Structure formats: C-alpha cells, structure tokens
Amino acid sequence: MSDLHRLSIRELSEGLAQAKFSSRELTEHYLKRIAKIDTQVQSYITVTAEQALAQADAADAAIKAGHATTLTGLPIAHKDIFCTQGIKTTAGSKMLDNFISPYDATVVAKGKAAGLVTLGKVNMDEFAMGSTSENPHFGSTKNPWNLEHVPGGSSGGSAAVVAADLAPFATGTDTGGSIRQPASFCGLTGLKPTYGRVSRFGMIAYASSMDQGGPMARSAEDCAYLMNVMAGHDAKDSTSVQKEVDDYVSNLNDTSVKGLRIGIPKQYFNVQGLDADVKARVEESLKKLEEMGAILVEINLNMTEAYVPTYYLIAPAEASSNLQRFDGVRYGYRCENPVDLMDLYKRSRSEGFGTEVQRRILIGTYALSAGYYDAYYVKAQKVRRLIQQDFLKAFENVDVIAAPSAPTTAYKIGANLSPTEMYLGDIYTLAVNLAGLPAINAPVGFDKNNLPIGLQLIGNYWSESQLLSVVHQYQQATDWHTKRAAIAEENA
Numbered sequence: 406m407s408d409l410h411r412l413s414i415r416e417l418s419e420g421l422a423q424a425k426f427s428s429r430e431l432t433e434h435y436l437k438r439i440a441k442i443d444t445q446v447q448s449y450i451t452v453t454a455e456q457a458l459a460q461a462d463a464a465d466a467a468i469k470a471g472h473a474t475t476l477t478g479l480p481i482a483h484k485d486i487f488c489t490q491g492i493k494t495t496a497g498s499k500m501l502d503n504f505i506s507p508y509d510a511t512v513v514a515k516g517k518a519a520g521l522v523t524l525g526k527v528n529m530d531e532f533a534m535g536s537t538s539e540n541p542h543f544g545s546t547k548n549p550w551n552l553e554h555v556p557g558g559s560s561g562g563s564a565a566v567v568a569a570d571l572a573p574f575a576t577g578t579d580t581g582g583s584i585r586q587p588a589s590f591c592g593l594t595g596l597k598p599t600y601g602r603v604s605r606f607g608m609i610a611y612a613s614s615m616d617q618g619g620p621m622a623r624s625a626e627d628c629a630y631l632m633n634v635m636a637g638h639d640a641k642d643s644t645s646v647q648k649e650v651d652d653y654v655s656n657l658n659d660t661s662v663k664g665l666r667i668g669i670p671k672q673y674f675n676v677q678g679l680d681a682d683v684k685a686r687v688e689e690s691l692k693k694l695e696e697m698g699a700i701l702v703e704i705n706l707n708m709t710e711a712y713v714p715t716y717y718l719i720a721p722a723e724a725s726s727n728l729q730r731f732d733g734v735r736y737g738y739r740c741e742n743p744v745d746l747m748d749l750y751k752r753s754r755s756e757g758f759g760t761e762v763q764r765r766i767l768i769g770t771y772a773l774s775a776g777y778y779d780a781y782y783v784k785a786q787k788v789r790r791l792i793q794q795d796f797l798k799a800f801e802n803v804d805v806i807a808a809p810s811a812p813t814t815a816y817k818i819g820a821n822l823s824p825t826e827m828y829l830g831d832i833y834t835l836a837v838n839l840a841g842l843p844a845i846n847a848p849v850g851f852d853k854n855n856l857p858i859g860l861q862l863i864g865n866y867w868s869e870s871q872l873l874s875v876v877h878q879y880q881q882a883t884d885w886h887t888k889r890a891a892i893a894e895e896n897a
C-alpha cells in the first residue's frame with residue numbers, strides 16, 4: 406500500500422486491528438518516506454530505524470495475540486526535548502549533543518506502554534526558546550508548505566513531520582505557544598493542555614511553571630487519540646494533577662457548537678502587526694462557527710499589553726535557573742583544554758549555548774539578581790495573577806475564547822527578526838501559559854502565498870475535551886484540516 410500516510414489515526418488503528426497491513430509495513434513505509442523526503446524538510450535529528458522495526462514486530466505480535474491497545478503499532482515522532490532511554494536527547498542544543506538519558510520521559514514511557522513505535526526525535530528551537538526552529542546547531546527545519554519558510558517553533562520539527570507525512574502524529578511542548586504556533590504555521594491541529602494535565606517528568610525544563618506537553622496531528626480526532634495516551638497524573642511530577650482523565654476520543658461529540666458562547670476579545674483584533682489575511686480567515690472561521698449555532702460575544706481582556714513583557718521576564722528567569730546545571734562538569738558539553746575552573750565554566754557555556762539561549766540566561770539572571778528581584782520578578786508575578794483573573798472573569802460569561810494563534814503566517818527562513826519583533830509574534834499564545842489554561846489551534850485556511858492560518862480556541866481549566874470536541878465539529882463541517890502540502894503528496 407503506497408498511501409498509508411494518508412490515513413487518519415482511527416483508520417490506521419482499524420487497519421492494524423483488521424490486519425489490512427502490519428505495523429512493520431506501516432513503519433517501513435514511514436522510514437522510506439523519511440529517507441527520501443526529510444533530506445528536504447530536515448525535521449529529524451535522530452531516526453531510530455532499528456528500534457522502530459523491533460517495536461513494530463513486537464506490536465504485530467501483540468496484535469496477533471490479542472493484547473493490542475487502540476494505538477499499538479502506530480508510529481510517532483517525539484520532540485527532542487523528551488528524554489528517551491538509550492537514544493540521544495539533545496533539546497536542540499550543542500550542550501546536550503551527546504546526551505543519552507538513562508530513563509524515558511513519562512510521556513515516552515506511556516507511549517511505549519500503549520504500543521507506539523518511535524520513529525525518531527525531531528528538531529526544535531534550542532531548549533525550546535524561539536519561534537522558528539532555525540537551530541544554531543542542527544540547522545533549520547523547513548515548512549512543508551514552502552521550504553523557504555520556517556515551520557514555526559519551538560516544536561517546529563513536530564509540526565513539519567506531520568505536515569510532510571513523515572509521522573502520523575507527534576509530541577510537542579508549549580511553554581509560550583510552541584505547540585499552537587507551529588501547528589498554525591503548518592496547517593495542523595495542536596493542543597496545549599491545562600498546566601498539570603501532562604507529566605513534565607523527563608521533559609527537559611525551560612520555564613517549569615509553564616512547560617506543558619501536548620499532541621500535534623492533522624485533526625482534533627487524531628489529537629484526541631494521542632491525548633488519551635499523554636494525559637494523567639504522575640507521581641514523578643509534583644505539579645501533575647490528581648484528576649480523573651477524560652476519554653478524549655469518546656468525548657469528541659459531547660460538546661455541541663449550538664449555543665456555545667465564544668468570546669471575541671476586542672483587544673486581540675486590533676493588535677498592530679495582525680496580518681490582514683490572518684484576520685480575514687480567522688473571522689471567516691468564526692462566522693462558520695456562528696452558522697453552526699455558536700454565539701459570538703465581544704469581550705474585554707484588558708491585560709493584553711502586559712502579556713509579552715510579563716512572559717519575557719518570567720520565562721527567562723526560570724530558564725536561567727533551570728539551565729544552571731549545564732556547567733560542563735556534571736552536565737553538558739565541556740570545552741577543550743580549560744586552563745582553570747573559571748575558564749571551563751565560561752567557555753563550556755559560551756560554546757555550548759547558542760545566542761538566543763545566552764540572551765535568555767542573561768535577562769533571567771538580571772531579573773533575579775538581588776537588587777532587581779522585587780522590581781522585575783515579583784512585579785511580573787503580580788501581573789501574571791492579574792492576567793489570570795482577566796481570563797477567569799471572561800469565562801463567567803463565555804465558554805471559550807477565540808483568537809488567532811499568531812499574528813502572521815510563517816516567516817521566511819533567515820528573516821532575522823530582532824528579539825523584540827520575534828517576541829511580539831507570541832502575543833496571542835503567552836497568556837494561556839501564564840494562566841495555565843488549555844488552548845487548541847485549528848487550521849482555517851491560507852494566506853495569499855498559500856501558507857496556512859490557524860484559529861486558536863482558549864478554554865477554561867480542564868476543558869480539553871470541550872476544545873477537541875468543538876474543533877472536531879468544525880472539522881466535520883469544513884475541510885481545511887484535510888489539505889496537504891505538495892511535498893506530503895510525494896510518494897517514497
């Protein structure tokens with residue numbers, strides 16, 4: 406079968422169960438595509454062909470013996486921020502170029518237990534800091550819709566592999582938009598769960614109070630299958646919440662769009678730099694939801710201007726603390742021939758970290774230093790609380806909140822935006838992480854250059870089922886999520 410990569414997760418699961426094809430055939434199919442097509446997309450840092458085929462054979466045996474779960478034998482790609490036992494985990498950094506974790510991240514372990522087959526580890530912005538996946542050490546991953554453009558970031562590799570059909574779904578992480586923005590740039594569906602829903606154990610830390618893993622795939626239905634594997638309490642993550650996990654797949658039809666109150670924040674649609682095509686497509690998608698019975702309600706989110714400065718204080722502060730461990734002694738890259746201990750620290754960190762990571766460490770260290778702690782860090786935490794309260798107030802009157810996922814479509818590779826320009830591109834995603842809320846991106850059309858555009862729906866705490874369900878209804882009534890980039894149509 407030459408078109409296995411066109412099947413949805415449900416179709417793949419059914420096909421395997423009915424022995425229409427084996428996990429080995431499916432895995433070989435994807436490995437062949439990777440070998441041919443990833444030379445152009447450059448999304449994989451590591452392809453684990455041998456292990457994948459062994460896992461596929463084990464999956465086939467489990468299916469034959471009747472021990473299969475829904476996803477047994479389906480291939481997946483993991484963002485290279487999730488630790489994988491025996492397989493290199495780089496976090497996209499020279500600092501961890503040779504790091505082999507002694508254990509699996511909980512997300513990876515849960516995937517294995519469900520019978521998923523790991524195709525490999527995919528590229529990202531270094532330590533998840535960035536929005537383009539232009540990696541200083543591993544190179545730039547390309548957007549499958551136009552290879553001269555970025556796939557977004559930081560989970561750009563995860564988005565690119567799905568959009569180019571080099572994996573049926575992938576894990577991503579979202580600290581300030583890193584699932585939603587690349588999903589938007591690559592025409593995919595991506596869910597950032599409520600903080601505490603998915604275990605952070607074994608996920609290399611960027612900003613621990615906001616980091617959250619989630620699924621990236623073509624549709625809400627595909628994401629729901631992966632959420633069923635990823636979500637759940639984990640005693641190894643102290644911020645993981647002990648709360649019953651929904652069955653996201655069986656809940657897909659539970660929320661009716663009829664009567665759903667969708668909040669439209671006035672401030673979001675007057676943002677300077679909001680691209681006209683993005684605005685138009687997002688508004689059309691909201692019109693469609695209105696036709697389907699939703700009620701659009703204008704709301705105020707008065708803290709909008711504070712999102713970017715607040716996030717870009719708190720995230721670097723936490724990063725500067727998390728990244729202290731990479732000193733070339735206990736952890737990480739060590740420079741050649743250090744003359745003394747100071748030289749070893751300095752050069753290991755200067756050579757091992759790229760420019761953007763160094764910038765964040767400097768900003769964060771400054772904000773946390775004794776003389777400035779109250780003026781910057783404590784102040785930012787207070788503003789963070791106000792941002793959260795702004796959302797809670799809005800949710801008294803609406804069920805979900807709509808926004809673009811990003812003000813523009815995918816940037817050109819090498820566009821070389823200044824840090825401030827880059828940070829402003831995160832205006833629509835950051836508040837969700839600051840408040841710990843769940844949010845989803847759904848593809849809703851294209852700009853004049855045929856680059857994808859995404860609608861973001863933000864939900865109240867623990868409303869993952871509702872978000873997936875609303876997007877599922879929308880995807881039953883539209884076909885944006887079925888569009889494929891030309892490179893995905895190529896056969897291997």
Ligand code: GLN
Binds near residue numbers: 536
């Ligand atoms: N662009 C954001 C940043 O650079 C996104 C990070 C993320 O979600 N990992 O911090």
